[in-house]
Amino acid sequence: MDAGDIRSAYLKFYAARGHTPIGRASLVPRSDPTTLFNGSGMQQLLPYLLGAEHPDGNRLVDSQPCVRVQDIEEVGDNRHTTFFEMLGNWSLGDYFKAEQIPWFWEFLTEVVGLDPSRIYVSCFAGDESNGIPKDTESAAIWQALFEAAEINAERVDLGTEHDGGELGNHGARIAFYGGKNWWCRAGAAEAMPVGEPGGPDSEVFYLYPDVVHDGAYGKFCHQNCDCGRYIELGNSVFMQYVRTEGGFATLPRKNVDYGGGLERIAAAAIDSPDVFRSSLLWPIVEQLSTLTGKSYDTHTTAMRVLADHLRGAVFLAVDGVLPSNKEQGYVLRRLVRRATRFAFELGVEENFLHKVVPTIADLYRDAYPELADRHDEVVAVLVKEEKAFRQTLRRGLRELVRMSDRLVTGDDLFVLYDTYGFPVELSVEEARSSDIALSEHWRPEFERCMRVQRERSRAANKMHL
Template sequence: MFREPALGCDIIVVMDTHEIRAAYLDLMTAREHVVIDRAPLVPFGDPTTLFTGSGMQPLLPYLLGAEHPAGVRLADSQPCVRSQDIEEVGDNRHTTFFEMLGNWSLGDYFKREQIALFWHFLTEVVRLDPDRIYVSVFAGDPDHGIPRDDESADIWTALFDAAGVSADRIDLNTEEHGNNVGNQGARIAFYGAENWWSRSGGPNTMPLGDPGGPDTEVFYYFPQVEHDTSYGKYSHQNSDGGQYMEIGNSVFMQYRRTEDGFSDLPRRNVDYGGGLERIAAASIDSPDVFKISVLWPIVEKVQEITGATYAEHTHAIRIIADHIRGAVFLAVDGVVPGNKEQGYVMRRLIRRAIRVATELGARKDFLGDLVPVVAEIYQGHYPEVAERTESVLAVLAKEEKAFRRTLDKGLRQLRAIGDTGSEVTGSDLFTLYDTYGFPIELSVEELRNIGMTLSPLWREDFDRQLDEQRRRSQQGARLGARRRVS
């Protein structure tokens, strides 16, 4: 792909998403990192989380001190799923499935080398405009004797200065304060807990013995985007107002919580994670990640299938494209739709995509047209997606067939409740869930779409009936076991 140059200027080559991934891994290899295989989307032997949600997650034991068999310098591109972002999908930057570029130093290099390495990748390899890059660093925690991270700020300042970019600093400390005052054009913003990493939040919430440390985050600025004041009066790095998009985060794990406060870890580690899709969007100067090379072909196919245009149905088409891509990768890694844990999330993704696509005019069995598009996009780097296309199609087609049998019935029942003029209760939603297989989130979303009102205590009512059903099921299972024994 090429960005049209201004008259008399050199042509600027713009890499697509696959090329950016390959260039990153090549750079890491050249810097003596071992590129490791991706971890499966369902963590093995980790009951604390449903999905692999970051590149760091599979490597946590090594960041906590275990020796990695591949050495002290590692890198990868890790597919991730964050089910907590489902409600955010539809905006220009959130996806439930994404790839995270990662590199790690396990007791080897530290702040200076890491920040310079990431800067080189962004400005020399991907060719992002240095004047559009903004950063945040840790403001310190005097109560726990943790100093402000002026070291990282000084490293950033030197890099900006060398690129001819001003590097003013501002203390914002909290997102709320930033919303009230803005960053006033400052290149480097200091925040508190927002720029601290641990498994349990900021320094105040860390259990004894846990490791943690400051981080520095990198943002790309889109001046063509108007700041959304619903996220605060003024724009700044940590604002969700739309002008700044986070594209990478380097954690410097160097402290351990003790009874006396914090002590230095015997081995300092670096954990870097960068959003591949967001870096690709920045490389084409688009605040919309759905316009990059691994998502736009899906969008185009959705337009073809539904007859709806992206310009007029942006939110809906983003939901379909994201959810289908995520469902395909979950199926590739062996997840099947169900009513519990990973299967429930996958079922929700598929059924939400079907419902939205149906509203746009998609015919039945449209998933069969989208799965091959995803497979073709990823067959180069993830050949297992293309190799398992038939099994993925079978899994998704079975779920679509099952859901379509219940979709019309469920929606008629939902609208019949609304015709009575009464508020929709948790009992009503439980009936839809239990009888028609309607995920609770889809019911609530549909209610909002058609302007129906939920009773104030609907959630408590729904959860109570769900708990009662589970208790009855457990009692029945125990009774059945006793009968079989006797």
Template sequence: MTILSSDIRSKYLEFFKTKNHAIIPSAPLVPENDPSVLFNTAGMQPLVPYLLGEPHPLGKRLADVQKCVRTGDIDDVGDDTHLTFFEMLGNWSLGDYFKEESIAMSWEFLTNPQWLGLDPEMISVTVFEGDENAPRDEESAEIWKKIGVPEHKIAYLPAEDNWWAAGPTGPCGPDSEIFYWMGAGKPPMNSNKGTDPDNWMEIWNNVFMQYNRIDEKTLVELPAKCVDTGMGIERCTVTLNKLKSVYETDLFVPSLTKIREMVGNEKYNEKSARIIADHIRSATHMISDGVVPKNIDQGYILRRLIRRAIREAHKMGFEGIFTNEIAKIYISQFEDIYPSIKENSEKILTELTNEENRFAKTLKDGIKEFEKIVRGFDIAFKKTGNRPTQIAGTRAFTLFDTYGFPLEMTIELAKEKNLTVDVEGFNKAFQAHQEKSRTAAAGKFKGGLGDNSAETVALHSACHLMLAGLREVLGEHVHQAGSNITPERLRFDFTHPEKMTDEQKKAVEEYVNNAIQKGFATSISQMPKEEAKAQGVEGSFWEKYPDIVKVYTMTDTDGTVYSRELCGGPHVENSQDMGTFKITKEEASSAGVRRIKATLTK
């Protein structure tokens, strides 16, 4: 019997709803206020603040399906297992239940006929074997035995397999992984992940945040223990159906069928088709969460995925516009699961088509640039009698970076001219570029902040007051279009069609300084996004925020509300030491968008 991915997803959430878990929506792919990564890469990532003690507005029992992107193994996409986009199912206890109830619920969901109804004989588990840093997890092992798992199906494995830690210090604890038999027939006696690792595939992991590591030698029990579990839908679907490849599941068969129809049986290449199917799936979700193709940060990854997909189509001899046709399959597949897909369906198709058209032009320009390099070699031969035989890595990277020219195409064209490409030099140039991108990403902070110094935080609060002042003076058509804040100044882009007058700038300054001088206080609340919209909370880029949002309110002692806006913080708690606000420049940023630069002086 085929087990569909949609059934796994819906049954999982339905099951945990019966166990008094609040079903929370997926956070967007782009993390809120976490500049250390470009995308959410794990189910637990958006919930870290709550696992570390911050109260969640929906309670202590949560369950969700989280969208994730990982591109570290992008070159392996096309094999049987690697993907760039995946979905993680998870249930969470924030200081509520612990090992016994977590393990019991996992077992019930997997084996009860009302839910997945798996054969218990096909399941084995692992627990932490203990080491000099932490004790053996006999508690979990005894719970597994108590619910019916035979002792020979329980493997004790080391920390590298069964220990989770947030970092060198902080919350940590053992985990217990659940595996499904992938071998022929029933598993033999004494077969488990420890004795027979190749025949068991992980389907679920229960992490028990039990300890707080103070230092290398000190581990203390946490006062409020948490549970964090994760089950990948794609891996679970392929494993439970005993398929060889994730691309054989219902998640990918429709798109691969469409690609085969598009290119024809004779030119169809399975690996190329898989890369297209994976990359357009990821691109569809990225665009739905507000990412657009660019040459930096998330946009750089998106552009690379789309252009890789186009290149794979070209390798199969197909040069027409096609990405939106593949995306339509994924829109249909996910629009009832993730609201952002349905809400942004037209944007998804438009961005994909635009990027295809752009790349068609850069491909042609790139070929011209390549031919120019070859002509240079011919000129060198005429002058010196020596013909260069290798294209420098830096030139190959220019073709890639400036013209979006895939390295593989440069190598293929070079081969036709009896030339080689300095791939090592290309990789060095690429790594240098990536280091610059990572440095830029690491320099970002909450809400466009360059850092979290007192000066920067004060300017961030002034930014909120200024936006409120702009809306008061210019009208409610004004919204944020971008910001960048350093300790020295704020730069703020906003929607407005014309240059501000001196009187308008002065009125905005007075609005901000009046709030500062009166001594506003900042408060934070959490509420559903739709409720925030209904209450008139100011915000831009709503699609990038989760369904539960943080709202910062700046209020005078007499109850006057100066600003109420979506934000991730941080802000001053009181305005006493902010200084005097001054607009130093107001200018055009782009069509329909103005830019202000401003300072605070004491």
């Protein structure tokens, strides 16, 4: 099954179980000023998870495009992307763990056809300080499913900080973690604002046994190890708590909030640990190879960055984002400029985005026809930004190289930003990749320069009033 087949099969699977398909939300939240982008399928459903009645009922399913900018520095490995599709299903006070866990197991093993012996899971170890118990219920459901498949279902409690030392190199089938298996938008229970929902979750991982564990991530490998042997496919959040002034209370009803990475499931379906070989990314990589004459095997990082960033930029432009120096527009600008910078590594020194956008639109022609419908508009937005940055890119890179014989300060980075239009993050990445020494105080130095510039701008504006 390719990614399109999996998306379609997922929506049909849950529709057959009483779920109403709902349309995708814009990447830019329309009624949530606390976040720049929709980074999960649940964001548009927050009022309903808190108890409001959804017009389409209490069982919902969708596939939601998402952007998570916090992963931008990770792009280049085999699994992180800033843009991805999240398969989602929800129960708003209807079914709970006893239905959700077996359904997801059935979808992965019987519909997608994944090897059940390579599936590993994690559950919540509990939080005594907040009166939230260990999730032995989910673990028991998983254990029954594994045993029915004649798979040993050993459990181990790793706590919050454990590195997996008791697991050996193959791991227990069910691992209990603390904060890693508590889901909320704030990232941790103690960081949740009052009124925010959250709950224990159960994550599902797929083991790639041929991937060699990297000891830099701990002595032993385990489900939440970041070495790439275990890749998370999906996460069932059992959202039943809400943060209060005094701690936590139960929500009016128990909810299921599932989110799973379409690209990661599609990669598992072809037995590849590399999501860029899935059918939603590989055609972009192939076109980049054709345009540049370079091989994915020899220029892996650059092609991964380009494929991810261009796909994200296209979707942002489709949803009305324009390049700017603020908020969503700054992210779009940064994606295009990083892509342009990495294109230089592939020898592309002329505008090329207009050649890639049609490929991306064609990949989503059936699922998201708006990409093809707004093709010309999107190309115009992205090419304009590409052209503007390419004009200063060479000069900026040359200037950074000139600085390489000394310690580069935040003041230097501000010159690159102010004169050459380099996002400061891009300058920092370039310096680090080229082993150019950076001042350990570059950030406060840069921010000081920015404050001085803003003060000058305000003073100038007053003079003209």
